Each structure stands twice: as structure tokens, then as C-alpha cells.
Amino acid sequence: MNGSYSMQSFKFVSEVKRDVWKDAGEERPVPSCCLSVSNISYTVSERLGPWWDLPSYKRRWTRQILHDVSFHVDSGQIMGILGNSGSGKTTLLDAISGRIGNSGTLCGEVFINGRKLNREQFQDCFSYVLQSDNLLSYLTVEETLTYTAQLALRKHSAEAIKKKVSAVMAELSLSHVAHSVIGGRVFPGISGGERRRVSIASQLLQDPKVILLDEPTTGLDSMTANQIVVLLAELARRDRIVIVTIHQPRSELFRVFSRIAIMSCGELVFCGQPEEMVDFFSQCGYECPEYCNPFDIYVDFTSVDTRSTEREAATFSRMHEITSSYQASAIYQSMLGRMEQILQQAEKPAIPFKSKESPSSAAKLGVLLRRTVRNLSRDRMGVLMRLSQNLIYGLFVAFFVMHLDSDVTKGAVQDRIGIIYQSVGASPYTGMLNAVALFPALRAISDQESQDGLYSKWQMFLAYIFHILPFSIISVFIFTSFLYWTVGMHPDSMRFLGFSAVVLVPHIVGELLTVVLLGVVQDPNMVNSGVALLNIAGILVGSGFLRSTEQMPQVFQWLSYLTFQKYSCELLIVTEFHGLNFTCSKPLPGACLISQGDQIIDQGYPGALSRYTLDFILLYSFLPALLLLGMASYKIRDYLVRH
Ligand SMILES: Nc1ncnc2c1ncn2[C@@H]1O[C@H](COP(=O)(O)OP(=O)(O)OP(=O)(O)O)[C@@H](O)[C@H]1O
Ligand SMILES: [Mg+2]
Numbered sequence: 001m002n003g004s005y006s007m008q009s010f011k012f013v014s015e016v017k018r019d020v021w022k023d024a025g026e027e028r029p030v031p032s033c034c035l036s037v038s039n040i041s042y043t044v045s046e047r048l049g050p051w052w053d054l055p056s057y058k059r060r061w062t063r064q065i066l067h068d069v070s071f072h073v074d075s076g077q078i079m080g081i082l083g084n085s086g087s088g089k090t091t092l093l094d095a096i097s098g099r100i101g102n103s104g105t106l107c108g109e110v111f112i113n114g115r116k117l118n119r120e121q122f123q124d125c126f127s128y129v130l131q132s133d134n135l136l137s138y139l140t141v142e143e144t145l146t147y148t149a150q151l152a153l154r155k156h157s158a159e160a161i162k163k164k165v166s167a168v169m170a171e172l173s174l175s176h177v178a179h180s181v182i183g184g185r186v187f188p189g190i191s192g193g194e195r196r197r198v199s200i201a202s203q204l205l206q207d208p209k210v211i212l213l214d215e216p217t218t219g220l221d222s223m224t225a226n227q228i229v230v231l232l233a234e235l236a237r238r239d240r241i242v243i244v245t246i247h248q249p250r251s252e253l254f255r256v257f258s259r260i261a262i263m264s265c266g267e268l269v270f271c272g273q274p275e276e277m278v279d280f281f282s283q284c285g286y287e288c289p290e291y292c293n294p295f296d297i298y299v300d301f302t303s304v305d306t307r308s309t310e311r312e313a314a315t316f317s318r319m320h321e322i323t324s325s326y327q328a329s330a331i332y333q334s335m336l337g338r339m340e341q342i343l344q345q346a347e348k349p350a351i352p353f354k355s356k357e358s359p360s361s362a363a364k365l366g367v368l369l370r371r372t373v374r375n376l377s378r379d380r381m382g383v384l385m386r387l388s389q390n391l392i393y394g395l396f397v398a399f400f401v402m403h404l405d406s407d408v409t410k411g412a413v414q415d416r417i418g419i420i421y422q423s424v425g426a427s428p429y430t431g432m433l434n435a436v437a438l439f440p441a442l443r444a445i446s447d448q449e450s451q452d453g454l455y456s457k458w459q460m461f462l463a464y465i466f467h468i469l470p471f472s473i474i475s476v477f478i479f480t481s482f483l484y485w486t487v488g489m490h491p492d493s494m495r496f497l498g499f500s501a502v503v504l505v506p507h508i509v510g511e512l513l514t515v516v517l518l519g520v521v522q523d524p525n526m527v528n529s530g531v532a533l534l535n536i537a538g539i540l541v542g543s544g545f546l547r548s549t550e551q552m553p554q555v556f557q558w559l560s561y562l563t564f565q566k567y568s569c570e571l572l573i574v575t576e577f578h579g580l581n582f583t584c585s586k587p588l589p590g591a592c593l594i595s596q597g598d599q600i601i602d603q604g605y606p607g608a609l610s611r612y613t614l615d616f617i618l619l620y621s622f623l624p625a626l627l628l629l630g631m632a633s634y635k636i637r638d639y640l641v642r643h
Helices: 003-008 054-058 089-097 119-125 141-152 158-171 192-204 222-237 251-255 274-283 294-302 309-328 330-344 361-377 380-401 412-451 457-487 493-520 524-542 554-560 564-577 597-604 612-640
Strands: 034-047 060-074 078-083 104-112 126-129 210-213 241-245 259-264 267-272
Touching: 034 054, 034 089, 034 241, 034 330, 060 089, 060 104, 060 241, 060 259, 060 267, 060 330, 078 089, 078 222, 078 294, 089 104, 089 119, 089 126, 089 210, 089 241, 104 119, 104 330, 119 126, 126 192, 141 158, 141 192, 141 361, 158 192, 192 210, 192 222, 210 222, 222 241, 222 251, 251 294, 259 294, 267 274, 267 294, 267 309, 267 330, 274 294, 274 309, 294 309, 309 330, 361 380, 361 457, 380 412, 380 457, 412 457, 412 493, 412 524, 412 564, 457 493, 457 612, 493 524, 493 564, 493 612, 524 554, 524 564, 564 597, 564 612
Parallel strands: 078 241, 078 259, 126 210, 210 241
Antiparallel strands: 034 060, 034 104, 259 267
């Protein structure tokens, strides 16, 4: 069977999109930009065994994930990268977009218009659409794109941004859903295909010349997947380079791609035009049978089957045989020749960087704050829970205590201490629960957008923290207003304000500490446990309720100064007990020793009255200290997160 015969096998292929260069007789424009990738290799050092098998865990081996990958694409072309799972497609995109982890060694060169890019320039040149859509559920499509445009483009006026967003929506056929919300797991929004298009549109706002997309069709039905690829081909036709990794494309897409690359075990087994691919594989003796999907067949021919040692050896040698044939072929040589010609050019066009007129840090923070508030404030249930959660546990406490007595034999002292213990001990948990529920989604977005160069991760952290302040103040105020007056604490409005101001801090610290730890610990469950344990430890060491501070070993006494619980409890003890007089209805021996609240202060917290202002300052200084810690944590995250 020869090449021309095998071409006939694809007669059923739709001819609608035969070639992105020529559409209804249009002439091929001169490409304004080209991407050359030369000998990209990526090697990682891995441990031989799992940590529980110590001898093998201690030994390392070097694994090459990408082997000397080279290709060349001109603007106006769309290249599809195929290959079975684990063949290195994502790693290749990560490598050429400058997002590869620091754990391995990357070699090779990337050129745009024949000019070599340094690694810092990769991100400024390429737009990268990740496999998962990280979008805010409660924003509309237009709002999503407008906020991204505001973060990316500074010199543009509001009117220009509006026009840009409308143009991008029109280009991606999103205008009809401009005012629909994105949607999430718990409530419906736009379709999966539309969501993909919003992710692509967000990248187009910066006018990139090179767009990389990792599996943009995964999870979509086959018709929507086809529409996305055809749309990407249209984007490429407007003088852009589009590179897309794809699983199981339908055979109709065969001619939509201008170039098809096949990867296997980190090697580029083939890269060329669709027609060349058919001829090449036929010449190698691997025909695509009639009525079969060429994508599936050629990927199968080049994949390594690891189900048995014999099959692995046979398929591995077949893969190598095809790779060697490709490297000896005229297709590969002409690609190298074209690359060489571009590199040798005397007059090289400039590197087309993305629009990078980003606003000042303060302006970005403002945009992030507005975006976060708008998104979260539309979550009615979330807002309601946020505002009422402290009140709900206040109801439990009030129901349990009912009314505070002034009679020491009826729990006047113990009940008051119990309320203080609850107010300081429990309020960090509500803050922690909020952060664990809300922040990981924002963190995923900030990981992506910071790699797109829109802002730094710490700016998203600050925006989140600033946005919680009004919610926290209202929520704590509702709680204290209810509890304070219902159970009958010290009836003085200034003391009530003091009580509220003190309880506010543990609540915010709980949320703040959780968000800080989420910067360096990926798993929210671990952060949950960590904050809970820290809070338990803090209240044990700092409150002086379980064991008097004076009786604790010296090291715990020192540690107590590092806990916000120490200052909170001391302040609340003074707020409640100072100037309080008790009665005693059962004059049993020893029962009426305490007749004044100040005795409690003097015994348990000597000098607390004179430290009142200082305690307030120290308590509130936890907030800026944690803010600084958070900024450091999200700077560290910059190094930790490389997907
Ligand atoms: N930093 C790393 N350390 C160790 N192994 C890695 C690293 N990055 C990638 N790999 C390995 O390299 C191989 C290629 O991974 P990659 O994600 O690029 O494959 P893929 O072709 O995109 O697969 P899929 O189609 O399933 O998405 C995999 O076996 C993966 O485990
Ligand atoms: Mg992948």
C-alpha cells in the first residue's frame, strides 16, 4: 500500500477546514513570527523506592523526561501534540513556557523570530492555558474578562478595556453568554466548553503571539471538543502560533492541524504536516487501515506497551525505529534547514512580547479586592453562614449558661471564666473554617495568574485578608452583642466594646493563620489540623485557665508571651472582673473567700490591670505580624509552586 492509497482512506474526512493557511482560496500570508525549539531535554533525579523502603529510598536515579525535542512552527499554524499518557506532552509545554519545576535540569534553547529567549522571557512571550479552568464561580463572563484586563492592561482607559473585552468575547463566540455567571459545582452556570473558551479568552487579552494549551478538550463531549479545536485553528489563522496537546482527537480534525507532533517516552517521534504524516508512516510500513482514526493508529504505532517485558521490548524498538526514520527523513531535515535559515538571518524581527502594561501594586490590589468581594458577596448562603456562624456558637453558650449570677456559690466566677474561655478558644475555629472553605480556590487562581505575570501571590493574600475584615467585624459584633447582654456580663457599654474588640482578634487570627499556612502547605486538611492544634496549644499555655501561669515551667511561661490567647484572656478577665462585687448565699467554710472580682485578677493575673493598654497593643500587633508572615509565606510559594 503506498502513500496515495492511504490518503484515500481519509476520504470521509470533512473538507470544511482543510488548511488553516488557505481558506476559500485565500493566499498564505507571510508569517510575522516563528517559534523554534531546539534540543529541549529535561532530566529529573528521582528516589528509587518509597520512603518506607529505606535502602532503596536513599538511592537516586536520573530520569530523562524529554529527549532532545526540536521543532519549528510559524505564525498562522496550529500544532497538535499527540501521545499516550505520560509521554511528556505537558512537560514539553511547561518547558517551553518557562513553568517547569526547579526539581530537574532543563537544557536546550527556545527562539522566537530567531532570537534566543532567556528563561525569564518565556513567560512574557507565551500564554499558557492550563488543563483545569480556574475561574471565579459567581462572576459573569464579562466581569471575569474585565477584571483580568484591568490586571493586565494599565494604559487602557475603562472604555478601551470594555472594547477589548467585547472584541475578545466576539472572537471566541462568547458574546451571547457575556452576562451569564461562570457557575460552580453547586450551582449551574455556563457550559464546560464555554468555560474553556473563557480561559482561552483571558489569555488573549494580552495579545500573545504564541498560545500553548494543555488538553483543552479533555472532559468535553466530542462535538464541543471539535468546536474548540476549530476555534483554536481560527485563532492561529489570525497570525498567531497555537500549540495544543490533545487526547484522542476525532478524525475530522486531521486536516485542521497545520502540524502534528507525536510524542512517546519523551521523544518527538514525528512532527510534520498531516499529509506528510500519512506518507511517512506508510513508508515506514505502518499503514492506517481504512475507516480508522489516523490519530489513534499512529499513536498506537509509536507507543510503548508495558504490559509484558516482551511487548515492551518489541514496541520500544518499533518506536525507536520510527524515530530514527523520522530524524533521517526529508521532513525533519527541511525543518532543521528552515530553523537554521531563520537563526542565520541578519535582520531578525523583534520578539513579540505580550502586552505588559500592568498597573501599580496598589491598583492591582484594588482590582483583586473588588473582584474577591464581588465574587464572594454573591454567595448568599456563604455570606449568611459567615455572618451567623459566631452567633450560632454564641447560642450554644448562652443556652448552656443561661444567666450569670453574682453569687459565688452559684458559679459567679466559674461561669464567667467559662464564657471567656469559650470566646477566646472557639472563635479562631470559625475563622479557620472560612479560610479552608474559601481560600484554596482563590489560591489556585492566584497560582495561575501570578505565573501569567498578572500579579504576585502575596497580593491575592492581602486582598483576601482585607476582604474578610468587614465580615469578621460584623460577625463578631453580632455574636458579642447577643452573648454579652443575654447572659448578663458586666453591664457597661465601654466594657462591652472592649470585650468585642478583644474577641475580634482571635477570630481574625484564626483565619489569617490558616491563610498564611495555606501559602506553604498545599493540603487544606493538614492546615486545618495544624491551626486547630496550634490553637489548643495556645489556649493551654497562654490562657492560664488550665494551669496558673505562675505554676508553669519557665519555658512555658516564656512561650505564653508568643500566644495571642495570653493577651486576650488577660484583657477579658480585667474587662469582666475589675470592679465586680460578689455575694455569697451559703456561708460555708471557705466558700465566701472571694467577694470581689479584683481578687481574681490579683491571684491569676497579677499586674493585668496596669498592663491593660499594653495587652491591647500586643494583642493587635499579632495582625500586622501575621500579615508580614503571610507575605513571606506567599513569596516562598513562588518557589514552591511550579506545576
Ligand atoms: N518533576 C517531575 N519529577 C518526576 N517525574 C516527572 C516530573 N515531571 C513529569 N514527570 C514524569 O514525566 C512523565 C511525563 O509527564 P507528562 O505530564 O508530561 O505526561 P503527559 O504526556 O502530559 O501525560 P498525560 O497525557 O497523562 O497528561 C510522567 O511519567 C511524569 O510522571
Ligand atoms: Mg499532560
